[in-house]
Amino acid sequence: MPVEALVADQTTLVEAALDTDGAVVFAHSLLAVPAALASTTRRVAGLVLVEPALYDLARGTESIERHIGIVTDARDLAASGDLAGFWAMLRPLMFGGSFDPGRWPAEQPVAAFWAARDVPWGHGVRTRMIDGVPTLVVTGGWNDEYESIAEILSIGGAHHVVLTGAQHRPQDLPGFAPAVAEFERSLSR
Incomplete structure (x- = not known):
C-alpha cells in the first residue's frame, strides 16, 4: 500500500x-x-x-495533545513555505535529534514527504x-x-x-x- x-x-x-x-x-x-x-x-x-x-x-490524553499541537504548528510552517522550520519542529518529535543545517540538503526530501503526509487524527x-x-x-x-x-x-x-x-x-x-x-x-x- x-x-x-x-x-x-x-x-x-x-x-x-x-x-x-x-x-x-x-x-x-x-x-x-x-x-x-x-x-x-x-x-x-x-x-x-x-x-x-x-x-x-x-x-484529551496529554501525550496525544502535545504531539498533535507540535505537528499542527509544524505543518502551519510548511504551509507558509518554511519547510526547514517544519523540519526543525518535526525532526526532534518523531526522529530524535535537533535540526542540523549541515544535514538539511539530505533531509529536505524526507521533510517534504512528512509535510505532505496525512496526519493520523x-x-x-x-x-x-x-x-x-x-x-x-x-x-x-x-x-x-x-x-x-x-x-x-x-x-x-x-x-x-x-x-x-x-x-x-x-x-x-x-x-x-x-x-x-x-x-x-x-x-x-
Whole structure:
C-alpha cells in the first residue's frame, strides 16, 4: 500500500483487498487508521495493530495533545513555505535529534514527504468501529502515545502485548510471531 496516499485512498485499498469476509488485517502505525475504517465496511476475523496511530481514540490524553499541537504548528510552517522550520519542529518529535543545517540538503526530501503526509487524527476513528472485532495490539513500550492508545483499545477488549527493544518496530522482535500465532489460534476457538 502506498504510504504516501491519503488515508481515504488507503481505506479504499484496504476495503478492496478485503473482498471476502474473515481476513485478519495487519497494520502498523498510521496504517491502523485505514484498517480501522475499513473494518467498519467489511467483516474481518481480527485486527493486528502494531504501534497503532489511532490518535482520535486518545484525544484529551496529554501525550496525544502535545504531539498533535507540535505537528499542527509544524505543518502551519510548511504551509507558509518554511519547510526547514517544519523540519526543525518535526525532526526532534518523531526522529530524535535537533535540526542540523549541515544535514538539511539530505533531509529536505524526507521533510517534504512528512509535510505532505496525512496526519493520523481527524478521520473519525472511534472504538465502536472495532467493537466485537478480535484485536491484538502490539507496542514497544517506549512511547506514551502508543501506550495510551493501546490502553484505550484494551479497555474495549483488545489484547495488548508490549515487546520492548525495537521502539516503533516491535514486529522485528522474536516475540512478535509467537504473539500473532497465539492470537490467530484464539480466533479459531
